[in-house]
Amino acid sequence: MSAIKNAIPVLILVFIIVASGGGCAQSDDARGGYILIIDLDASSSTDYWLGYYGSVIPASENPHYLDNRTRIQEINISWVGGCLLITDSQRIPNIGHLTAGSPAMIDTVIGTGYDSGSMTFKATENYRIYDRFLPAPTAYTFVNCSESKYFKEGFFTEQGEGNLVFIVPVVENGTCYNAMPCNFQFILPNDPASPMRYWIYHIPTIPPVTEPFAISLTALPGIIKADGIETSTITAIVTDKSGRMVNWTEITFSTALGEITPHIATAKDGIANATLTSSTSPGTAVVKSAIATRTTIYDIVYVPFIRTAEARCNGTLEDVTVTVLTTGVSVANTTVSIKDGVIIINTTEEDAGIIADNATAGMVISAPITGGSLEITLEDDATAVAGTVSGNISKIQLNTPPEEYITANPDVGTASIDIDVDFLGMFTPCRCLSFNATLVERYRDLEYLNVSDPYRLKETLAAYFGVDTSAIANNTPIMVHAQLSVTNLAPSEIIGVPISITLHKTWYDTVARSDPGNVVLFKINETTGELEGNITMTPESITITGDQITFRATFDHFSVFAIVARPATIHPGGGGGGDSIYPPVKVTPTITLASTLAPVETPTPMVASGLETPEKQPDRDERSYLIWMILLAIAAGILLIIILRRSRNDNDE
Structure with a gap:
């Protein structure tokens, strides 16, 4: 029916x-x-x-x-x-x-x-x-x-x-x-x-049923900025066993991240709304709505709060404080120029002498930029002439602070990712340098960052392990989308992209089964979805501190980075797999067949000829069986003819 x-x-x-x-x-x-x-x-x-x-x-x-x-x-x-x-x-x-x-x-x-x-x-x-x-x-x-x-x-x-x-x-x-x-x-x-x-x-119009049986939750928009201002409308729909909306049901709203109002609302026409306001901390809000009088009937929706961290500089650094690392020497109100393998610092004559005395070969001079710092490793000793310090550069590092993301998975906890960029000493960083990084928890959230085909990224990772996409859905605790932009940047000027990822150790013990070899860091091209690099962890590349574990690797350039635990079992099939974050067990509505009793005197309505049930056709198994029986009968007949002919020949002899 x-x-x-x-x-x-x-x-x-x-x-x-x-x-x-x-x-x-x-x-x-x-x-x-x-x-x-x-x-x-x-x-x-x-x-x-x-x-x-x-x-x-x-x-x-x-x-x-x-x-x-x-x-x-x-x-x-x-x-x-x-x-x-x-x-x-x-x-x-x-x-x-x-x-x-x-x-x-x-x-x-x-x-x-x-x-x-x-x-x-x-x-x-x-x-x-x-x-x-x-x-x-x-x-x-x-x-x-x-x-x-x-x-x-x-x-x-x-x-x-x-x-x-x-x-x-x-x-x-x-x-x-x-x-x-x-x-x-x-x-x-x-x-x-x-x-x-x-x-x-x-x-027909059917009177509403007043007994709630299920609740479903949606969020619009599904992703908002982690700025403490943007909002998402949370809509709860209450239905009965037949899937029809139930009126005047009191329901509750709660969230593990951000703020939601109101906390209690009445469903008018089966629908109630609440407003979720983001936090200033990036993460995934776990929003729950339940029937106030029957808390076992509930639903959950996940709303990511996204923040893109950016480091940038353009031209000469003015009025900055430079520091010679590990020496305790810091000088304020300086002007710094980094160009063609040379660093020039303009300050007072006294401060120039202090910097030059401490900035010897191999030492690192740090200069702040918006959202990070430039760390300059000297190739030889710096020199001071009047109020100007100069030195040749062996390496430049763009150092950015770690970014955190509060995940929806308690086994992962708050994930922290630190990405830096190492350049050749001849690199000129302040020609419209821009670096940004955004952390996400689900593959689908990459759509917010204009990644062309997030699902293909998941397929690429699943294919690496030879499994279905569903096998890695919960094995990927965090991802980062990183982009670097510099005027006239040559790929050869980048000598390394060190990355470290810190998670709760429970994820490592359960999902990765406490084996570094089960954890792989990937770099995937955001445009083509192709795998561009992968590094399997070793005991030397992890650090355990209390209940936290840090994974470290160095790649050669940029795109989407993901950390994935090797699936414990091979999942047959392909192309499937959700993008869930440990979905809750919830009650779902069941459609019950509604029967209608017709009066005894009323004849059964005639179905139009256009709705007649077509003649049942044999299915594929029945046809296959019939063909095999015919073939066996033909083979048996041929065999019988051969036996009879041989018997006749024997009699003739």
Whole structure:
């Protein structure tokens, strides 16, 4: 039985065949059962649209078939209210898959003239199907030469089906276009060269069930900045066992990161909203909503708070404090120039002498920039002339502070990543140098950073281990998207990208099974998704401090970095896998079949010929078995002929 039959107690098992032509009393063929009667008239002022109106009339005690001039035969509608669903699909639509249609779909049938679908369905209205509110393109048919406000018609389609679905209300005490009383009125597109066929169903109004059974949670937008200002709207929908929304249920909201208000809300029309405000710390907010009186009914949604750390400089560094590391010497109010392998520091004559006395070959001079520092390793001793210090450079390092991310996984805890960049001594860093890094917990969050195909990155990593993508979904505790931009940068000027990742040791003990060889750091090209480097950890590349563990590696250039634990088992198949963060066990709604009891005197409605069940075809296994039996019979026959011929030859001899 189809989904719509399961969800709708009463259906109209009828289709209408729309014929071409104009006029006010056009005859249209239809067949079906009867409990009540729709008395339907047709009219049309264009060859491409046919108008219908009608009433719900009590059926007589002795139902009879009407003559062939009646617009539509007796049809099963139990009461006024609800809506009619009209579709060009022979298959019964699944109302759970309905989505707003594009009027351009109608244009493919009737063209793009003044009476096109795009010119007709120009408004947008909400339609209540049971307790779902569905917005859709809408047309208002005319009553007494003006648009009716109660005879609205919505245009829908089923996801992935491309069918035409129209929904119109069945109202009480309505007046149609010609001032006649009626309960509904609608128009249908038609191609005169190829008349359309439509099927009609009735979706009745059903009183809401007050017992909550499930709650579902969504967040919009799904990712926000970690600035303490941006917000996301959290929407909770409360439903009963049949998936219909439940009104006036008190629900609670809570979050492990950021702030959410209100903490308690009442679901009006089955829906309640709360506002989540980000924290200033990057991380994933675990937002939970539960039924206040039944806390075992809950749902969780994850909202990442993203922050991009940036280090930059451009031109000469002015009014900065330079430090000769490990010596305790710091001098403020200096001007620093780093160019073509030479560092020049302008300061007072006294301070220049102090710096030069301590800045010998191999020593490191540190100068601050926005979001980090430049650490200059001297190739030989620095010299001072008056108030100027100069020295030749062997290496330059862009040093950035560690970035932290509060993950949703308690086994990972707060992840910390430190990325630096080592350059050749001849590199000139202050020619529009910009370096940024963003930490994310899920592959899909990379979309926020305009990574072209985050799922392909996951596939690349899964292929490295020879597993399905689902096997590494929870084996990837943190990722970082890093970008470096410098004017006229040559790849050869970068000599190393040291990276360290610190996590809670529980992840290492459980997921990586306390084995450094099970932990691999990857670098993946953000554009192509190709693997550009991987480094497997060794005992020498990890450091354990209390309940924290740090992994270290050095790559040669930039892209997306990920740390992944080798899956414990090989997962068969491919291409699957979610992106969940340890999803909770939750109650999900179950659709219960709603049966309808028909009066004893009422004949069963006839199903239109367009809905007849096709003859059952043998499945593949049955056909294969039949073919094998035929082949075996042929082989047995050939073998029997050979035996008989040999026997005959033996007798002749």
